[in-house]
Amino acid sequence: MFYSHGSGLSIEPVMAIRIKPIEEIHRKISSRNNNIDIIDTKVDVYKLDDNTDGIYRKNSSLSIACNDKNETENAVNLIIYCFENAALEYFDRYSSVSDIDSAINDNPEYKSVLTGSVEPLRYIIGLIVAKLNNNPSLDQLIGSYSQKINAIPFDPVRFKKEFSDLLHVL
Template identity: 30%
Template sequence: MSYDRIEWHSEGEGFPKEAKPEDGGTHIGMFLTWIVQNDLIGELYIEISQEAINKVKSQKMTGRDFLIEECDSKFYNEVLNDEGNEFVKYYYDDDGNENYFGDYAKVFDEYDNVYEVENSWENYDKIKPIIEMRYHEWKNNNHKSLTLCNKKMKVNEIAQEISDGVLESFQKHGFKYRKAQKEFVRKIKEADQVFSLMYTKRNDGTITVKPELIIQVKEIEAIYKSIAQIKSRPYLTLGNYFLHLRDYDGDDLNYKKKPTKEWLIENDADVKHLIKIIPEYLEEDILPYFESNSSVSRVDELLNKYPEKMSVHNYSYPLRTNIAIIAAKLNRNPNYDDLIKIYERELEDAEENYKIEFYKLKELLASNLINDKKIWDAKGKK
């Protein structure tokens, strides 16, 4: 998750024509300098960027240079440890009057434009005490009082508040909210597109939220359900946790399944933060994923490109194999026979129900029924 990026400023309205692109990151860099010097950096960056961290601490590298060279010009949540993220959500990522950018503008009000502020250690020394003050305010007051409320947070109330807060953004794009399932659904001719939020209350009173993207291509789903061992089981065509899909680098060949990423709600500020960022993710990541991948041909391409590898686009390997052979058959994939052999071998250790379904599908897909699409037509869907 990005809190800020240089491009959001350098490519935005109000950015001076004479300014250099990196001038859009001076304010981020100064904040990042304070983060580094106060040991609020996350474990990942301690591991991979220790040399650069030491340079920032010794003032041999500016925070802006660290941002550009080590963070790809993006101020990510991964840059911070847990305490750093909590403070950033309170101060940097807040829309109130006493947020970081507002303080930054006041400190450097002698400039006609905040993007003209020189990236210097002298200027950092001007903003540093303000950040320190805000940090101690948060540490001594807000943080303590908010964390005391953890035990009182109720999952259903939090879920309703978040869904109400983002509902308009989803409705604008044709989604409807299913309250019981805590999911937003859009039905198009070819598929159902689902963005779901799974809430879990932990022993310490905090709540985790796992956002998931699901695509159910109707033609594939109808065929699968015709042979399904457990009719009530959801047979998603494509699906994974949104944060995995968002951060996916496109390297299907080397993809490895990773632990589930989730959002953490500890207080009201976290709820407000999610209400703010989910609509942004909808526009930037969720809609493009749905619009690119809701067809049989695309499912065939995504699931069958590397049949012996895990796929980020369907996290359940046994289910993926069965979905994949349906898509390959419908899309007339020339490698269909080879795919059958590969998946048959890969399913040797799978749950028995998936094996039974595979052999039923293998028989069905070889018949004239599927070639004539009689199963699909009989459901009155086409």
């Protein structure tokens, strides 16, 4: 991701997984732009040592400033390092519906590193992958995620509608 930053740019390395069966179901219920990534995480969140079990525990930020040629060269080197030392492992580790189901739904009481801080989206994706993976805990997950989405203190109308529509699709 690139952001305008003063007279230069700020870069945040992000990794996104695109798995067609998940996206097809999500597209049926979503009012959002269908080209956005629904399973993504920032490199720094994924690589934290205490996130190796897929549970999201910290909200750190890796932001690379690019204000001149030297900083730009350093940013390129860091992006290559992130790709080689985080992204390749990430894509290998979460390359299937089963892998994603495990990362999101094995510990439903915790945030998932795959969906970061967007909890309502996590509930939606969690149910989609549980259904696709024939997860025997699907009914319990539906109950748990239904309670959680209804208890959100702000009013995420879009997410609540998507969640409700998903229950009809499943």
